[in-house]
Amino acid sequence: MIQLKGVVKEYGNAKNKEVTRAVDGIDLEINQGEFIALLGPSGCGKTTTLMMIAGLLKATKGEILFDGKVVNQMEPKDRNIGMVFQSYALYPHLKVIDNIAFPLREKKVPKAEAYEKAKNIAKKLQIENLLNRKPAQLSGGQQQRVAMARALVKEPQILLLDEPMSNLDARLKLDLRDEIRKLQREIGVTTIIVTHDQEEALAISDRVAVLDAGKIQQYDTPYNLYHKPKNLFIANFLGTPPMNIVEGHVEEQDGRQVFAAEGVRYMLPQNREVAKEHIGCRVAIGLRPNDIRICESTENTIPVRIELVEQLGAEQLIKAKPLAGDHIIRIVAENEMKLKAGETVSIRILENKFHLFNLERNGINILS
Amino acid sequence: MFILPFALLTLTFFILPAIATVWMSFTDLDVKMKPNFIGLENYIRIFQDYSLGEILQNTIVYAVASLGFVLLLSLIIAISTQYFMKGKTVATGYRVLWLIPSLFPSVVFAIFWKYIFDPTENGFLNKIGMHLGAVDEPVSWITRYAMPIVILGTVVGSVSSNVILLSSSINSIPEDLYKAARVDGAGEKSIILKIILPTLRWPLMYITITTLIGFVSSYFFIMLLTDGGPMHDSTTLALYSYQQAFQLKYYGYGAAISMFVVVIALALTLVLLRLFDFDALVQPSRIEE
Ligand SMILES: Nc1ncnc2c1ncn2[C@@H]1O[C@H](COP(=O)(O)OP(=O)(O)OP(=O)(O)O)[C@@H](O)[C@H]1O
Numbered sequence: 016m017i018q019l020k021g022v023v024k025e026y027g028n029a030k031n032k033e034v035t036r037a038v039d040g041i042d043l044e045i046n047q048g049e050f051i052a053l054l055g056p057s058g059c060g061k062t063t064t065l066m067m068i069a070g071l072l073k074a075t076k077g078e079i080l081f082d083g084k085v086v087n088q089m090e091p092k093d094r095n096i097g098m099v100f101q102s103y104a105l106y107p108h109l110k111v112i113d114n115i116a117f118p119l120r121e122k123k124v125p126k127a128e129a130y131e132k133a134k135n136i137a138k139k140l141q142i143e144n145l146l147n148r149k150p151a152q153l154s155g156g157q158q159q160r161v162a163m164a165r166a167l168v169k170e171p172q173i174l175l176l177d178e179p180m181s182n183l184d185a186r187l188k189l190d191l192r193d194e195i196r197k198l199q200r201e202i203g204v205t206t207i208i209v210t211h212d213q214e215e216a217l218a219i220s221d222r223v224a225v226l227d228a229g230k231i232q233q234y235d236t237p238y239n240l241y242h243k244p245k246n247l248f249i250a251n252f253l254g255t256p257p258m259n260i261v262e263g264h265v266e267e268q269d270g271r272q273v274f275a276a277e278g279v280r281y282m283l284p285q286n287r288e289v290a291k292e293h294i295g296c297r298v299a300i301g302l303r304p305n306d307i308r309i310c311e312s313t314e315n316t317i318p319v320r321i322e323l324v325e326q327l328g329a330e331q332l333i334k335a336k337p338l339a340g341d342h343i344i345r346i347v348a349e350n351e352m353k354l355k356a357g358e359t360v361s362i363r364i365l366e367n368k369f370h371l372f373n374l375e376r377n378g379i380n381i382l383s
Numbered sequence: 384m385f386i387l388p389f390a391l392l393t394l395t396f397f398i399l400p401a402i403a404t405v406w407m408s409f410t411d412l413d414v415k416m417k418p419n420f421i422g423l424e425n426y427i428r429i430f431q432d433y434s435l436g437e438i439l440q441n442t443i444v445y446a447v448a449s450l451g452f453v454l455l456l457s458l459i460i461a462i463s464t465q466y467f468m469k470g471k472t473v474a475t476g477y478r479v480l481w482l483i484p485s486l487f488p489s490v491v492f493a494i495f496w497k498y499i500f501d502p503t504e505n506g507f508l509n510k511i512g513m514h515l516g517a518v519d520e521p522v523s524w525i526t527r528y529a530m531p532i533v534i535l536g537t538v539v540g541s542v543s544s545n546v547i548l549l550s551s552s553i554n555s556i557p558e559d560l561y562k563a564a565r566v567d568g569a570g571e572k573s574i575i576l577k578i579i580l581p582t583l584r585w586p587l588m589y590i591t592i593t594t595l596i597g598f599v600s601s602y603f604f605i606m607l608l609t610d611g612g613p614m615h616d617s618t619t620l621a622l623y624s625y626q627q628a629f630q631l632k633y634y635g636y637g638a639a640i641s642m643f644v645v646v647i648a649l650a651l652t653l654v655l656l657r658l659f660d661f662d663a664l665v666q667p668s669r670i671e672e
């Protein structure tokens with residue numbers, strides 16, 4: 016088990032004594048054999064966190080524990096980790112087979128045994144036919160496999176992947192992603208992947224830690240992240256097309272609660288009302304484009320005018336504005352619905368699919 | 384069309400002098416300026432010259448020892464400043480320090496060495512030595528250690544440009560490579576042997592060839608410092624050719640010796656290119672299936 020307790024990393028700048036806090040107090044627990052992702056926008060501290068787990072960077076504050084033992088001072092080579100870098104970082108002057116055998120040779124494993132193991136892992140990753148090439152003679156996907164083989168050859172306890180697939184084309188990414196997951200299950204190595212590709216993170220991992228500004232915003236299963244976002248940042252960050260966020264407030268009307276915003280009035284279902292303290296606060300409603308239905312004008316629907324219809328292939332994306340408002344609402348609709356720009360329709364919010372965030376309390380989700 | 388001026392320039396400044404030298408080496412041109420064609424006589428004379436053995440040996444000792452020290456020192460300085468102390472101001476400052484000798488004209492630099500090793504009690508080394516009681520009376524350093532001092536001066540003067548070349552190559556190694564190596568359990572020794580040195584293969588080849596040829600064919604610095612003395616103790620082939628041609632005015636014979644130097648330099652280059660497996664550099668790096 017890997018544990019991070021209040022880990023902080025500050026980068027000092029010797030010239031002007033300025034300090035950047037790249038990682039700002041991270042708590043994280045990763046179970047044996049688990050596959051987790053560190054996900055977040057660029058510069059949020061993902062790589063820094065990974066480097067601290069690898070031991071390539073020392074934490075400024077906090078503790079990192081492997082199986083209950085503090086490893087802050089332990090050298091990378093003693094941590095029993097395998098690592099794949101975004102740039103693959105293959106040794107350019109060594110042949111593929113020597114690259115893969117390198118970690119074993121450095122551990123003074125006898126030559127014959129080291130090369131035997133290197134060949135076995137190469138077979139597993141289907142690169143046996145490339146063993147005598149130099150890294151420069153390989154395609155990106157092949158280099159990625161070699162890097163993977165080199166990371167796994169010493170049978171590490173922890174596998175660290177820093178954006179391992181960001182230099183590959185979309186199709187190859189999908190194939191490799193499945194392969195990595197399969198391989199990880201097979202050998203049961205605890206794995207941490209750093210990525211800024213949310214689809215990749217959600218698809219491949221058991222749990223995802225979403226980072227922003229050096230802090231973990233939510234650490235949860237892909238299902239919960241998507242369906243039970245803890246705050247507005249998570250809700251906004253995950254999902255394509257992105258969630259609709261409409262700012263307004265919740266007010267009481269005839270004993271019921273109503274979310275009101277410019278051009279939008281929506282009476283909350285009775286089983287999903289908010290606590291009294293949030294009434295009158297600045298609140299945003301979050302609606303996924305998939306959780307809105309276009310329908311006849313009835314009770315508790317919102318009239319909108321269609322501005323734009325975009326074809327997504329399997330479905331269509333509608334951009335509409337409330338008749339009395341000026342914000343765009345994105346709606347995913349079936350292709351069978353014939354919709355045209357300029358048309359006025361009504362939309363209905365699925366009762367158990369909307370979220371409310373209190374903007375006066377850091378955008379915390381007040382319904383979950 | 385546009386190449387013409389350059390072609391003419393090349394012709395006047397490179398090819399013609401070369402042809403002239405070759406031609407001169409087959410004549411008995413001397414101070415009387417009345418050349419007669421004498422065939423291979425100058426070349427035969429080289430091999431009959433009783434100083435040839437000593438001078439050839441000096442040339443080899445001078446070139447090989449200087450090269451060895453230059454390579455070793457440049458590597459040590461480049462690796463320590465660009466790898467071990469990467470990004471530190473001290474490291475850059477230290478490299479700049481080494482640049483100083485190459486900034487001065489070699490005349491100034493030679494005077495500096497002359498002052499250090501001056502045989503009177505006013506010489507720097509003698510002063511210090513006597514002050515510390517290490518020597519009782521002034522030592523004629525240059526007379527006694529002509530060759531080592533020449534080599535020392537040469538090495539100190541040519542390290543900095545090589546350090547710059549090597550440092551920039553080391554600097555081009557991506558940081559991730561070191562990180563990967565550290566995760567893979569590599570120690571500093573493995574990092575230097577398996578990552579840094581292979582990267583420096585081509586710069587090292589370039590340095591070896593250019594400095595070696597430079598050492599074989601240059602004489603100016605030795606001339607200033609010892610003028611080849613005492614006797615022929617620090618005379619190299621190039622210096623000997625200069626002396627024959629310009630001090631003794633045997634232009635023909637001097638030309639023949641310089642031709643000999645050129646042949647040696649060419650031969651060395653070819654051998655070294657083979658040694659460094661130059662073919663590998665010009666081969667395309669990607670194999671298509
Ligand atoms: N060596 C360094 N010195 C100073 N600041 C640094 C250093 N490395 C990273 N930072 C800063 O720390 C913050 C986090 O960087 P980090 O590389 O961890 O981001 P990341 O989440 O991996 O981003 P990306 O997705 O772009 O790779 C950034 O603001 C970055 O500018």
Ligand SMILES: [Mg+2]
Pocket residue numbers: 061062063
């Ligand atoms: Mg990064």
